[in-house]
Amino acid sequence: xxxxxxxxPVKKSFDENIAYLCKELGIxxxxxxxxxxxxxxxxxxxxxxxxxxxxxxxxxxxxxFLAKIEKDQLEPNTLEKLMKTNLPYxxxxxxxxxxxxxDTVLAGPTALVIDGVDKVIMIDARTYPVRGxxxxxxxxxxxxxxxxxxxxxxxxxxxxxxxxxxxxxxxxYLQVGRRSKTDIVICYIEDIADPEIVKQVKNxxxxxxxxxxxxxxxxIEEFISGRHFNPYPVVRYTERPDTAATHLYEGHxxxxxxxxxxxxxxxxxxxxxxxxxxxxxxxxxxGAYLRLVRHFAVWAxxxxxxxxxxxxxxxxxxxxxxxxxxxxxxGKVPLLLQFLLAEIGMxxxxxxxxxxxxxxxxxxxxxxxxxxxxxxxxxxxxxxEVILYLAIAGIGTFATPSYEMSLxxxxxxxxxxxxxxxxxxxxxMIGIVLFIIMxxxxxxxxxPYLWPFIxxxxxxxxxxxxxxPIPLKNRRPRFxxxxxxxx
Numbered sequence: 001x002x003x004x005x006x007x008x009p010v011k012k013s014f015d016e017n018i019a020y021l022c023k024e025l026g027i028x029x030x031x032x033x034x035x036x037x038x039x040x041x042x043x044x045x046x047x048x049x050x051x052x053x054x055x056x057x058x059x060x061x062x063x064x065f066l067a068k069i070e071k072d073q074l075e076p077n078t079l080e081k082l083m084k085t086n087l088p089y090x091x092x093x094x095x096x097x098x099x100x101x102x103d104t105v106l107a108g109p110t111a112l113v114i115d116g117v118d119k120v121i122m123i124d125a126r127t128y129p130v131r132g133x134x135x136x137x138x139x140x141x142x143x144x145x146x147x148x149x150x151x152x153x154x155x156x157x158x159x160x161x162x163x164x165x166x167x168x169x170x171x172x173y174l175q176v177g178r179r180s181k182t183d184i185v186i187c188y189i190e191d192i193a194d195p196e197i198v199k200q201v202k203n204x205x206x207x208x209x210x211x212x213x214x215x216x217x218x219x220i221e222e223f224i225s226g227r228h229f230n231p232y233p234v235v236r237y238t239e240r241p242d243t244a245a246t247h248l249y250e251g252h253x254x255x256x257x258x259x260x261x262x263x264x265x266x267x268x269x270x271x272x273x274x275x276x277x278x279x280x281x282x283x284x285x286x287g288a289y290l291r292l293v294r295h296f297a298v299w300a301x302x303x304x305x306x307x308x309x310x311x312x313x314x315x316x317x318x319x320x321x322x323x324x325x326x327x328x329x330x331g332k333v334p335l336l337l338q339f340l341l342a343e344i345g346m347x348x349x350x351x352x353x354x355x356x357x358x359x360x361x362x363x364x365x366x367x368x369x370x371x372x373x374x375x376x377x378x379x380x381x382x383x384x385e386v387i388l389y390l391a392i393a394g395i396g397t398f399a400t401p402s403y404e405m406s407l408x409x410x411x412x413x414x415x416x417x418x419x420x421x422x423x424x425x426x427x428x429m430i431g432i433v434l435f436i437i438m439x440x441x442x443x444x445x446x447x448p449y450l451w452p453f454i455x456x457x458x459x460x461x462x463x464x465x466x467x468x469p470i471p472l473k474n475r476r477p478r479f480x481x482x483x484x485x486x487x
Contacts, residue, residue, distance in 0.1 A: 008098045014115040017098065018046055021113065024102045033105075040066040041074050044115040048101075053108040058125040062087055079117050091124035103181050128152045133159065136239035136261070138403055144281045148239045153183050153258035156241075160187060160254070163245040168192075174205060176220070180212030183258035184220075187244075192251045194481040200445045201253045201266055216260035227442070231408035234444040236265040236272050243277055251482035267444035269451050269479070271464045273402035274298055279467045287467035294399055295465070301396025302409050303432075306416035308389050309335060310428050317425065325385070332380040336421040342382060342390045343414055451479045 011017050018035075022028075025048060027035045036047040045066070047059070069086050083092060095101050095111075096119045105111050108126030133155065135141075136148040149156045157171050168190040175181050184205060188198055204224040213219045217237070225234045238244055239261050244254055247265045255264040265272070274294060279287040311318045312327055312335055327335070376382045393413065400406035412435055419427035442449035452460035460478065462468075476482040 006097045010096050010098055010101075010118050010120055012118060014044060014113070017113055017120075020098055021048055021102065021105075021111070024098075025105060038063070038066070041069040041071045043071075043074070043078075046113045047110055048105050048113070049110040050105065050108060053126050053128065054110055055125045055127045058089070059110065059123075062089060062123065062125075078114065079119055079121075082114070082121065087121070087123070089123060089125070093122045093124070094119045095122050096120070107181060107183070130155060139238065139240050139243070139277060139401070141278050141281050144277060145240075145242055147241060149241065149244075149256075149261040149263055151259050151261055153185055153256055156256050156261075156263065157185055157187070159241040160244055160248070163241055164189070164248055166191070169248070172202070174202070176205060176208050177210060177212040180214075182213045182216070185256040187248065187254040187256060189248050189251070192249065192476070192482050192484050193253055194251060194483065197251075197267060197445055197480065198253055201255065204445075205255070213257065213259075216257045217255065217262050217264050220255065220257060221264065230438065230442065231411045232270070232439065232442065232449070233273065233402065233404040233408070234268065234442065234449070236268040236402065237262040237404065238265060239263070240277060246280075249487075250476050251480035267447040267480070269444065269447065270439060270449050271453075273405040274400070276401040280470075284467060284469040291467045292465070294401070297396035297399035298405075298409065299396075301393045301400065301406075302413050303416070304396075305339060305389050305393050305413055306420045306428055306431070308385070309339065309417060310420050310425060312385075313421070314424055327383050327385045329383060333382075335383075335386070336417065338382050338386045339390070339417050340414070342386060343410070343417075346390070346394060347410075447479050 011020075022035060025033050025035075027033055027048075032051040034047075034049050034051050036049070038045045038047065049059070065086055065088065073086070074081055079094065083094065091109075095104065098120075101111050101120045101122070104122055108128070109122050109124040110126075112121040112123060114121070128151075130150050130152045133147040133150050135146040139148075147159060149159060161169065161171075166189050170186075170188055170190050172186045174184045174186065176184055186198070186202055186205070201224075205220065208220065208223045210219070210223070221233070221235055222228065227234070235255075236247075238247075244263050244265070248254065252268075253266050255266065257264075275291075276294070279290050279294075281287075282290065308325065311322075311325060315323075318325065333341075377384055377387060397406045397410060400409065416428065416431040416435075419431040421427070423430065436450075439450050440448070440454045448454060451457070452464060457478065463473070474487050476485050476487060478485075
């Protein structure tokens with residue numbers, strides 16, 4: 001790095017460097033920022049580090065090596081001899097910009113400032129508090145691996161490399177956030193992924209201009225998607241390393257954010273959010289059956305309630321053979337209001353379940369059963385049919401693998417109910433048309449959201465509906481434009 005490109009180079013004066021770092025790091029103002037003054041080989045040295053983010057045993061070992069150095073062993077070329085001989089550590093580097101030194105120390109590494117040396121030695125002996133890589137709650141499988149991503153980005157890259165030992169697997173490092181300096185890794189297989197998609201992902205992330213990423217990957221999604229009023233996700237999240245590896249082999253690009261156990265998969269289509277690892281942990285015919293059942297549950301969660309409501313308010317549309325679907329009694333509250341109250345009640349219960357300790361979960365379930373079940377029917381707040389069809393829609397919502405997709409489908413369901421209540425059959429049809437148009441106009445990094453349905457591709461759409469045997473899936477998805485199309 002040339003001095004012309006360095007905004008704030010390390011000064012020749014040791015005291016000036018120390019004074020600047022003390023000021024910028026807040027020495028004396030923050031108890032966890034430590035300045036350790038030392039003297040080895042008759043030279044003044046100072047360590048700057050963050051307490052709790054440093055491996056103490058590594059620093060103690062390096063300090064033992066420094067204590068054994070004689071004065072003449074550092075002459076000449078003090079920096080070179082320290083870096084190559086006297087500091088035997090793998091992750092060690094030099095930095096000549098004081099501002100970058102400050103940012104690096106705040107990220108965890110330790111800075112070693114030496115009198116008479118115009119560069120600062122950076123020792124990456126950091127450690128982060130981390131939980132074990134246990135199986136994620138949302139993506140559980142009956143049979144399969146039980147490890148999941150954690151909140152530390154280095155652990156997540158290691159879990160990915162464990163499954164993808166391709167020599168062209170790339171992990172590109174970025175920082176986002178003027179103040180947070182959040183670590184981000186863009187992961188892809190260079191021999192497979194389309195360079196244009198990789199470029200789009202990197203450009204989208206590099207253009208993010210904000211103070212920080214308090215919500216990690218969700219904040220990034222809001223910046224790169226640009227569709228603030230569209231509920232449907234344009235990226236897929238996973239906490240499973242095997243799912244992430246599968247998408248890497250297909251040609252997708254992953255985005256990992258430090259502090260989050262969720263990895264973003266880009267680009268994705270609508271159908272990606274309806275797939276689950278459980279389908280591939282069973283025989284192909286069982287996996288195909290599970291996928292069909294899942295698709296039925298998802299579509300039922302969107303359209304079943306509005307369709308039944310349409311039949312309830314326009315009985316002439318119901319064939320005589322299906323007259324049993326009701327409602328047998330209209331109830332004291334209008335049907336539309338019953339549905340809206342029940343939907344809001346379900347969301348309240350969901351939020352309550354999130355905030356309820358596990359020891360009280362059973363009690364919450366009993367209260368929910370009493371409030372929305374038999375008592376609500378007996379007092380006339382809800383009819384039996386409303387409870388039945390709402391329960392079916394709720395089960396379909398919970399059967400949706402993607403949490404973000406399930407919430408988006410719920411919003412669409414409420415919108416269809418309102419349109420059906422206002423305009424009856426015309427409202428129901430208009431709602432479905434608007435729903436399809438909204439999805440058809442979406443894209444994820446240039447990929448049509450409804451592909452391979454719109455535009456239609458027979459072979460790819462067959463693979464969407466049915467879980468094909470792995471030996472027969474010898475081609476990568478065409479919409480990703482992989483450099484190596486054959487598996």
